[in-house]
Amino acid sequence: xxxxxxxxxxxxxxxxxxxxxxxxxxxxxxxxxxxxxxxxxxxxxxxxxxxxxxxxxxxxxxxxxxxxxxxxxxxxx
Numbered sequence: 001x002x003x004x005x006x007x008x009x010x011x012x013x014x015x016x017x018x019x020x021x022x023x024x025x026x027x028x029x030x031x032x033x034x035x036x037x038x039x040x041x042x043x044x045x046x047x048x049x050x051x052x053x054x055x056x057x058x059x060x061x062x063x064x065x066x067x068x069x070x071x072x073x074x075x076x077x
Contacts, residue, residue: 002028003059003066009033015055020077029068041076048074 005023008031012021016037025031033052040048049072053060059067 004028005031008056008059008067008070011057011059012052012055015051031067031069032071032073034073036075036077038077040074043076045074 005025009021009023012023012033012035013019016035016039019035019037021033021035023031023033035048035052039051043051052072052074056067056070059065060070
């Protein structure tokens, strides 16, 4: 099943409702996202990105994952 940028954005917004979220990509597999959220303050980049990947609810898991690649930028405002 294909995934699109809107699906990814919606999953991220469920976990980070007050975040500024931007997702680009239109080939169904390769995307770029920027997530800016206050909850990231005091966390290192790895912690921030793990939180976003967790929000994707397994969409990137394994070779059968719907989402093949996500270039991710995270930061606190």
